Amino acid sequence: MASREPSVLRPVRDVAVVAFGQTATARSTDELSEVEMLMPVLHEVLAATGLRTSDIGFTCSGSSDYLAGRAFSFTMALDGVGAWPPISESHVEMDGAWALYEAWTKLQTGEADTALVYSYGKSSPGSLRDVLTRQLDPYYVAPLWPDSVALAALQAQALIDAGETDEPALAGVALRSRADAAANPHAQLGGDVAQGEYVVRPLRTGDCPPVGDGAAAVILAAGERARELCGRPAWIRGIDHRIEAHGLGVRDLTDSPSTRLAAERAGVFEHPVDTAELHAPFTSQEVVLRKALRLGDDVVVNPSGGALAANPMMAAGLIRLGEAAARIHRGASDRAVAHATSGPCLQQNLVALLEGDAR
Amino acid sequence: MSRSVGKEPVAVVGIGQTRHVAARRDVSIAGLVREAAARALADAELTWADIDAVVIGKAPDFFEGVMMPELYLADALGAVGKPLLRVHTAGSVGGSTALVAADLVAGRVHGTVLTLAFEKQSESNAMWGLSLPIPFQQPLLAGAGGFFAPHVRAYMRRSGAPDTVGSLVAYKDRRNALKNPFAHLHEHDITLEKVQASPMLWDPIRYSETCPSSDGACAMVLTDRAGAARSPRPPAWMHGGAMRSEPTLFAGKDFVSPRAGKDCAADVYRQAGVTDPRREIDAVEMYVPFSWYEPMWLENLGFAGEGEGWKLTEAGVTELEGDLPVNMSGGVLSANPIGASGMIRFAEAALQVRGQAGEHQVAGARRALGHAYGGGSQFFSMWLVGAEPPAS
Numbered sequence: 001m002a003s004r005e006p007s008v009l010r011p012v013r014d015v016a017v018v019a020f021g022q023t024a025t026a027r028s029t030d031e032l033s034e035v036e037m038l039m040p041v042l043h044e045v046l047a048a049t050g051l052r053t054s055d056i057g058f059t060c061s062g063s064s065d066y067l068a069g070r071a072f073s074f075t076m077a078l079d080g081v082g083a084w085p086p087i088s089e090s091h092v093e094m095d096g097a098w099a100l101y102e103a104w105t106k107l108q109t110g111e112a113d114t115a116l117v118y119s120y121g122k123s124s125p126g127s128l129r130d131v132l133t134r135q136l137d138p139y140y141v142a143p144l145w146p147d148s149v150a151l152a153a154l155q156a157q158a159l160i161d162a163g164e165t166d167e168p169a170l171a172g173v174a175l176r177s178r179a180d181a182a183a184n185p186h187a188q189l190g191g192d193v194a195q196g197e198y199v200v201r202p203l204r205t206g207d208c209p210p211v212g213d214g215a216a217a218v219i220l221a222a223g224e225r226a227r228e229l230c231g232r233p234a235w236i237r238g239i240d241h242r243i244e245a246h247g248l249g250v251r252d253l254t255d256s257p258s259t260r261l262a263a264e265r266a267g268v269f270e271h272p273v274d275t276a277e278l279h280a281p282f283t284s285q286e287v288v289l290r291k292a293l294r295l296g297d298d299v300v301v302n303p304s305g306g307a308l309a310a311n312p313m314m315a316a317g318l319i320r321l322g323e324a325a326a327r328i329h330r331g332a333s334d335r336a337v338a339h340a341t342s343g344p345c346l347q348q349n350l351v352a353l354l355e356g357d358a359r
Numbered sequence: 360m361s362r363s364v365g366k367e368p369v370a371v372v373g374i375g376q377t378r379h380v381a382a383r384r385d386v387s388i389a390g391l392v393r394e395a396a397a398r399a400l401a402d403a404e405l406t407w408a409d410i411d412a413v414v415i416g417k418a419p420d421f422f423e424g425v426m427m428p429e430l431y432l433a434d435a436l437g438a439v440g441k442p443l444l445r446v447h448t449a450g451s452v453g454g455s456t457a458l459v460a461a462d463l464v465a466g467r468v469h470g471t472v473l474t475l476a477f478e479k480q481s482e483s484n485a486m487w488g489l490s491l492p493i494p495f496q497q498p499l500l501a502g503a504g505g506f507f508a509p510h511v512r513a514y515m516r517r518s519g520a521p522d523t524v525g526s527l528v529a530y531k532d533r534r535n536a537l538k539n540p541f542a543h544l545h546e547h548d549i550t551l552e553k554v555q556a557s558p559m560l561w562d563p564i565r566y567s568e569t570c571p572s573s574d575g576a577c578a579m580v581l582t583d584r585a586g587a588a589r590s591p592r593p594p595a596w597m598h599g600g601a602m603r604s605e606p607t608l609f610a611g612k613d614f615v616s617p618r619a620g621k622d623c624a625a626d627v628y629r630q631a632g633v634t635d636p637r638r639e640i641d642a643v644e645m646y647v648p649f650s651w652y653e654p655m656w657l658e659n660l661g662f663a664g665e666g667e668g669w670k671l672t673e674a675g676v677t678e679l680e681g682d683l684p685v686n687m688s689g690g691v692l693s694a695n696p697i698g699a700s701g702m703i704r705f706a707e708a709a710l711q712v713r714g715q716a717g718e719h720q721v722a723g724a725r726r727a728l729g730h731a732y733g734g735g736s737q738f739f740s741m742w743l744v745g746a747e748p749p750a751s
Contacts, residue, residue, distance in 0.1 A: 005411055005470065012467050059604075065447075066426040070491050071419035072449050075734050079606040086619035088626075089604035089738075090455055093420065093427055093447040102444065102459055108466030109366050134426035138482075139387055142425075243433045243443040261440065343430040348443065 008267045009238060015107045016226040016233030017354065018219050019048040020322035020329075025188040025214035025310035028124040034068065034215075035080040038120045041217040042081065045116070049219050049229045053082045056219075057112025059089040062099035062119035063314050066131055077120065088112065095119060096216060096318030097241075097279075097340030097350045103220055104239055113225045120215035121314035128211050128313070135343065137246060148344065149208055149282075153200035155253040155345045156284035160202060162254045165287045167202055171195050173283040174206040174308060181305025188212045188310045209281040214312030216319045234325035234336075234354040238266030241350035246343075253345055259292040262351040268293065268337050273353070275300045275327055275336035277320040281307040285346055293337060293351070303327070317341065321352055328356040366465040368749055370587035370594035371709040373403025373580030379543040379694035382481035383574040388423060389435035392477050395576035396436060399473065403580040404591045407437035410580070411469035416446040416456025416476040417698030418733075421488040423479050436475065448602070450646065450733025452476060453577065453701025454740030457729075458600045460581050461742070465597075471586050477576035478696035485572060485697060504569060504649065506735065508561035510614040511651040515563065517615060520654060520669035522563065526554040527672055528650035529568045529692055535679055536689025538718035543573045543694035568650035568692070575696030577703045584748075595709035598726070598749050599630030600742035607735040614736050620659040623739040627728070628661070631743045632750065636661045636728075640743070642684045642711045642721045643677075644704040645730040648691045653677065657685070660730065660741075679719060687711065687719040701731025705742055712746040 021044030029037055046052065059081060063074050074091045083089060088111075092098045096119025103115035123131075129147035136142040159165045174195060181190030189210045196205030219229070226233040242258035245251055263269060276299050280286040286301070295301060302308075304323040307316050317340025324338035335355045342348040375398025377383070383391055392415075400406065413436050415429050425431065429445040436443065448455040453476040460474035478485075489503060514520070530551045536542035557567035587594045603623035606612070624636070633639045645660070647653045654668035662683060663671050671677055677685035686692070688707040691700050708729035710716040716724075726745045732738060 009468065064426065065419050065421060070493050071421050071489055072734060074447070075449065075607050075737070078604060078737075079609075083605050084609065086603040086605040086617075086622050088602055089448075090446065090459065090602055091448050093445050098444060102446075102462075105459070105462045105466050105468055108468060109462050110466075111366075111462075131426070134424070135430050137431045138423070138425045138428075241442050241444075242440060243430075243438055245434050245439050246431045247434070258440070342427070347430055347433070 007264055009240065009265050011108060013108050013110065013222050014235055015104055015220055015222045016230065016235045017321065017325035018221045018226050018230035018233050019045040020218050020326050021045045022186050022216040022319055022322060023214045024186045025212040025312050027188065027212055029122060029213040034073065034120050034122060035076050037213065038077055038118060038215040039080050041215050042118060045217045045219045051114065051219065056114050056116045057088065058103055058106045058115040059087055060091065060099040060103040060115065060117050062092045062094050062096035064093060064121060066134060067121050067123060067313055069125060095314050095340050095342050097321055100218060100318060100321055101239060101241060101350060104236060107220060107222045113222045115220040117220065118215065118217040119315045119318050121312050122213040123211050123313050124213050149203060150200045151248065151344045152282040152284065153203045154248065156202050156282065158253045159284050159287055164254055165284065170207050170283040173286050177302055177305050177308040180303050181309030184304050184309060186310060187305045190305055190309055203282060207283040209307050209311035212310060212312050214310065214315050216315045216322055218318060218322050230329065232329050232331065232356050234328035234356060237353045237355050239352040240265040241348065243348040246347065248345060254288065256288050256292040256346050256349060259289060259339065259349040259351060262349055263293050266351045266353045268351060268353050271335060273299060273335045273337045275303065275324060275333040277304065277324040277336065277338045278302055279307055279317045279320045279339050279341045281311050283308065288346060289339060317350065324354050328354055331359065367467050367583045369461045369464045369597040370582055371579055371744065372582050372587060372590040372594045373399040373405065374706045374710060375399030375402060375578045376541045376703065377575045378541050379573040379575035379696055381572065383479065388428060388479050389432055391479055391574065392432055392475055392576050393435045395578040396473060396475055399578035399580050405580060409471055410437060410473045412442040412463055412472050413438040414444045414446065414456055414460035414472060414474045416452040417478055418450065418452055419488060421483065422485050422697065423482040448733060449738050450697060451701050451731040451738040451740045452733065453699050453703065454705055454729065454731030455602055457579060457702055457705045458602060458740055458742065461597055461600055464581050464583050471580065471582040473578060473580055475576060475578040476699040476702035478698040479574045480572045480696065481574050504561040504564055507649055508564050510736065511563055511649060514615045514651060514655050518666040518669055524654060524669045524672055525563065525568050525650040526551060528647065528653040529554045531678055532686050532690045532692040535687055535719055536693030539688045542689040543571050564649050570648040570691045570695035573694050573696040575694060575699050577699045577706050579706055593713050593746065595712045595744040596748045598743045598745045599627040601626035602740045605737050607737055615655060616659045617736045619737060620732065620739045623741050624660045627741045627743050637683065640726050640728050641724040642687060642727040644686055644688060644707040646691055646701060646704055646732050647686060648695065650692060653685060656730065684721050687716065687721060701740060704731055705729035709744050712744050
């Protein structure tokens with residue numbers, strides 16, 4: 001463990017989310033390429049800030065070749081961004097939340113004052129449960145094709161066995177998320193959704209996220225530039241991410257030490273938050289994350305409906321950061337925690353603390 | 360509430376590579392990356408516990424058939440409980456990965472960062488991994504060579520370079536590789552005639568003028584001023600670093616000398632205070648997967664005027680003993696674990712200014728450039744490292 005590091009990182013530069021845009025997540029977008037899906041949200045965040053592509057200091061994106069079914073899939077999106085004259089640009093093969101982290105780091109160096117972050121994923125062309133098995137240890141685990149729902153079910157069963165939750169409580173998470181999603185025009189699944197049959201015991205249809213295609217974009221700005229571009233910037237007071245061991249057998253699946261560590265370093269435990277946007281694709285994972293982030297009943301969790309309402313791969317984490325920031329922008333929150341995850345059973349987690357100026 | 364202004368200086372204190380070969384059947388992917396990382400730590404005389412964060416890069420996941428392999432590699436990279444970031448910017452990724460790691464130090468997010476890039480091409484077939492048929496898109500034909508050969512031909516026509524220049528580059532790089540124990544190709548019986556007689560693959564690119572397919576990994580330990588002060592060996596200091604991207608295809612694109620490459624070099628030189636790269640830079644490790652890219656990049660990077668790059672190559676300026684040595688390690692032409700190739704360029708530049716390049720050391724190298732590019736000549740990443748700490 002990195003013992004020499006301070007337990008809370010105070011960023012050298014104040015950086016804020018000043019704009020956020022997302023597509024409506026859809027089960028299938030056969031008629032759209034990734035670029036066509038992405039372009040409207042890029043235009044949305046640029047229009048919201050009045051910036052043009054050439055005004056942006058740094059651009060960073062997140063996507064997956066395995067979802068796109070081709071190598072270098074992100075190069076097509078770059079054409080859509082309009083990288084001419086040439087731009088300072090990078091890409092992570094991760095959820096867009098980590099692209100935001102790389103962009104935030106660039107702004108910390110002082111080399112740029114603004115950054116455009118975007119991510120997208122189309123899960124519809126393939127069988128997502130099968131595709132995600134390709135993330136697993138290629139020698140000992142992937143050949144067995146254990147799918148993402150089965151692995152999440154192991155985690156859910158471990159929580160039930162430990163007395164941390166039960167099936168009615170999980171159904172409650174699903175019910176609340178879909179009810180909240182009814183007010184979210186971007187959600188794929190909202191309103192009165194039946195819990196349904198078991199997919200993999202103990203998880204029922206209602207405990208699982210919908211499979212969908214979507215894209216999201218965020219603009220970051222530093223210091224005074226943020227105030228020029230946004231009435232109430234969502235300041236990133238802290239941001240950190242941590243990963244856990246890959247082998248499920250060596251992890252305690254009822255806990256998320258990586259989330260707790262990231263939250264600690266982001267300063268989440270120093271002051272109470274009023275809102276949490278958690279990237280918990282399965283109901284049972286919200287239980288784990290609430291515990292790791294020490295969220296009380298007074299915290300509004302996933303007012304957007306969360307990943308149970310819309311879970312576009314590679315974008316769903318960035319959307320959590322965007323949703324939390326948007327609530328601060330419109331005055332519905334003063335201090336929010338946003339979380340993104342990657343890998344089987346919450347293997348890797350990112351936590352950000354966002355704050356609005358006092359009103 | 361800002362604590363300080365200005366970037367934290369970044370130093371390279373540890374470098375490790377695997378011996379690059381066609382197929383490392385004796386190790387898993389995890390074993391391969393672990394080997395390079397352990398060597399970088401040993402060079403820095405640090406342990407896994409000294410590392411605050413890990414930044415890993417590789418080219419497309421199809422090259423091994425593992426989706427987002429960093430998840431599986433978390434344990435092998437000693438990253439459990441730490442931040443692990445995965446960069447993918449096509450062929451420039453090895454360079455970009457190092458730059459992302461450097462930003463974590465420069466932005467004072469972390470003190471000491473392990474950065475690593477790898478490719479284990481033997482797990483799959485990169486050429487066909489690049490050649491999947493995509494509806495409504497121009498096919499890349501058979502791998503990268505089919506894409507780049509016409510641009511080489513355009514350079515030859517534009518510059519009037521004689522046909523033999525490509526073979527001179529290959530002959531030089533393959534001989535340099537004989538002095539680099541980590542290089543994949545060690546062709547002890549190489550002659551210029553053999554290069555020139557090798558089969559034509561993608562006219563005008565001959566077999567001996569192309570890079571091999573390699574398994575390999577490269578790792579570096581980057582640290583701040585305090586970390587550099589504890590370094591047991593001389594560090595290499597970063598004087599400038601930049602990335603630039605432009606679209607793949609558009610009206611007016613110059614494939615021979617892309618503007619993104621020119622802009623990227625100009626940004627690096629500005630940061631480093633370099634006004635005359637030909638005079639002020641002592642050695643260059645540039646990304647030359649096909650021999651003709653040496654004269655092309657010499658022009659793109661400002662070491663020669665337009666249409667003049669081939670004259671430097673022909674006059675022997677870029678030889679190990681020339682006054683602007685290029686690819687002292689043997690370059691991409693002698694080892695190409697694709698995702699790692701950019702980082703190897705960056706690391707070899709750092710080895711030169713640390714005075715630790717062994718038999719392929721350029722005497723008295725004080726400033727060296729590491730260069731990588733990728734995609735359709737559209738992604739560029741570069742850094743300039745020096746033996747002395749940066750002035751500002």
